[in-house]
Amino acid sequence: MQWMIYGANGYTGSMVAEEACRRGLRPLLGGRDAHRLAPLAQKLGLETRIFNLDSPAQCQQALAGVNAVAHCAGPFVSTAVPMARACLEAGAHYLDISGELPAIEAVARLENEARRKNVVLCPSVGWDVLPTDCFAAQLARALPDAEEFSLALHSTMAVSSGTAKSSLGLLAQPTLLRRDGRLQPVARRRHLRQIDFGRNLNLLCAPATWGDLASAGRSTGIANISVYLPLGGGRLEAWAEPLIRALLGREWVRRKLSRLIERNLPGPDAQALAHTTVHVWGEVKNRRGEGRIGRMTTGNPYLITMHGVLATIEHLDRYAGPGGYFTPSQLLGADVITRIPGCGPIVIEPARSERASHQESR
Ligand SMILES: NC(=O)c1ccc[n+]([C@@H]2O[C@H](COP(=O)([O-])OP(=O)(O)OC[C@H]3O[C@@H](n4cnc5c(N)ncnc54)[C@H](OP(=O)(O)O)[C@@H]3O)[C@@H](O)[C@H]2O)c1
Known part of the structure; x- marks a missing residue:
């Protein structure tokens, strides 16, 4: 599965990228600023995709061939819906690390479209919630x-x-x-x-x-x-x-x-x-x-968030269920925390x- 960490140069995004590499995964690194993303990409030897969330055209180009996005760029009240919409357009599963109530509710409102397009929307796979x-x-x-x-x-x-x-x-x-x-x-x-x-x-x-x-x-x-x-x-x-x-x-x-x-x-x-x-x-x-x-x-919480993102990506890699909006326990099962260090x-x-x-x- 081809997947991307967006906001990969942030504190949490880079932790996820480093741990992904330790596990032998090869995510694409996404972000809005090539200079800020370059040091991490060089260190980990990963490909980057630079795009702005307020440009649907850039998003579509950047998400071509991507099966899932781990969205780590907050505040999510500004970024969650544009990225979730871009994922719906591209047919890529969406997960994020938001703990922001309005952002979670806004993504949940896209559930009918997610069902029709067979795309999973699963916000808040970080420590909260x-x-x-x-x-x-x-x-x-x-x-x-x-x-x-x-x-x-x-x-x-x-x-x-x-x-x-x-x-x-x-x-x-x-x-x-x-x-x-x-x-x-x-x-x-x-x-x-x-x-x-x-x-x-x-x-x-x-x-x-x-x-x-x-x-x-x-x-x-x-x-x-x-x-x-x-x-x-x-x-x-x-x-x-x-x-x-x-x-x-x-x-x-x-x-x-x-x-x-x-x-x-x-x-x-x-x-x-x-x-x-x-x-x-x-x-x-x-x-x-x-x-x-x-x-x-x-x-x-930051370590749990890192493990939560990777547990969700690993689950989506094997996932054959329907699309829609899911809470973390609905998607992964309430017992998943026994597997989160x-x-x-x-x-x-x-x-x-x-x-x-x-x-x-x-
Ligand atoms: N649920 C949880 O338990 C949990 C745990 C950890 C983090 N979080 C949340 O995750 C978010 C990131 O946290 P962090 O610790 O990684 O913060 P950070 O180090 O400040 O990183 C923020 C990242 O988001 C990007 N970004 C911000 N606004 C953007 C926008 N409008 N468009 C595109 N990219 C944008 C930044 O890009 P630039 O460098 O280009 O500015 C950077 O890559 C925060 O909202 C935080 O609350 C939640």
């Missing part, structure tokens, strides 16, 4: 009539400039939850929750607009979904939400911050890649108040009130 999508699917399996899913994530990891810039755009938007299948804006300060991540890590968390609000709904069929992140700045951070949003809503503020980020965030070094731990907590509940709690840890295991137990009543009835 591949492991948590599998986590959600396994929790839902443990309580099949669940109507509510809550997810929380905790890490103190260093991020790349691409991740920080993509986050700026999201923080400028209202915080969302999914209620009865629909996304709803909420005030973070009104939905604070104390979450027990295990290992004596009990943290005050607030809702966050995260990619799982799109993927977990698809993968589990659950209509009420919330994602929480710890409040590093305490309650003040939740109260400051309107101010932060108003500031980041200004184009010039985002531009200045983006420049600052580009100069100061090189991305996690080898030490950080090897030693980051992310704690994942999830809860499903049904109408009768029964619940299951799941916990899992993962290694560094640094993920899991997922530990699921009855929620506390239920556990107590089980013990009483013994």
Whole structure:
């Protein structure tokens, strides 16, 4: 299979390219800037294709003969749909590493065309959301009539400039939850929750607009979904939400911050890649108040992203199923995380009130 990494000169794209070569794969390297792509192409001895996503003609030429694209160029709110459309035109499968809710939903809206053209669209095969999508699917399996899913994530990891810039755009938007299948804006300060991540890590968390609000709904069929992140700045951070949003809503503020980020965030070094731990907590509940709690840890998100992209490419190489839009767990199976280095295991137990009543009835 001929496949391409687009955005290959970025922090994450180049990690994927290097690991692909270590596994004996020979991807094409795609990007918009020949000079920035050249050093990696020379180092790995790989062919490059230079093209701009705002030119459909360039995209068509560059994707001729390509069977799959691993799209690693974000912010995906600007790049996902142009690349997904180019893939549909070229008949190439599309996967990306977006964790951006609006980008995931926009790609999902192309599903009818993907079915007609027998093309797979699978956004978010990176750390956000591949492991948590599998986590959600396994929790839902443990309580099949669940109507509510809550997810929380905790890490103190260093991020790349691409991740920080993509986050700026999201923080400028209202915080969302999914209620009865629909996304709803909420005030973070009104939905604070104390979450027990295990290992004596009990943290005050607030809702966050995260990619799982799109993927977990698809993968589990659950209509009420919330994602929480710890409040590093305490309650003040939740109260400051309107101010932060108003500031980041200004184009010039985002531009200045983006420049600052580009100069100061090189991305996690080898030490950080090897030693980051992310704690994942999830809860499903049904109408009768029964619940299951799941916990899992993962290694560094950039390494997991690299493995997620390659697991998906290897799967697509053997794939003979229909086209359409898929979440990672729908395409790869919810057990794929057992094959992703640094993920899991997922530990699921009855929620506390239920556990107590089980013990009483013994
Ligand atoms: N889901 C996850 O868990 C996960 C994990 C890792 C990364 N990500 C996301 O992946 C994206 C890339 O991250 P990174 O760490 O690799 O960032 P990075 O080092 O800043 O690289 C960004 C790459 O995207 C390219 N790019 C940006 N805007 C573009 C556009 N409009 N058209 C074409 N190419 C464009 C850049 O090209 P130039 O060099 O030419 O500017 C560069 O190749 C970010 O959005 C990040 O949030 C997600």
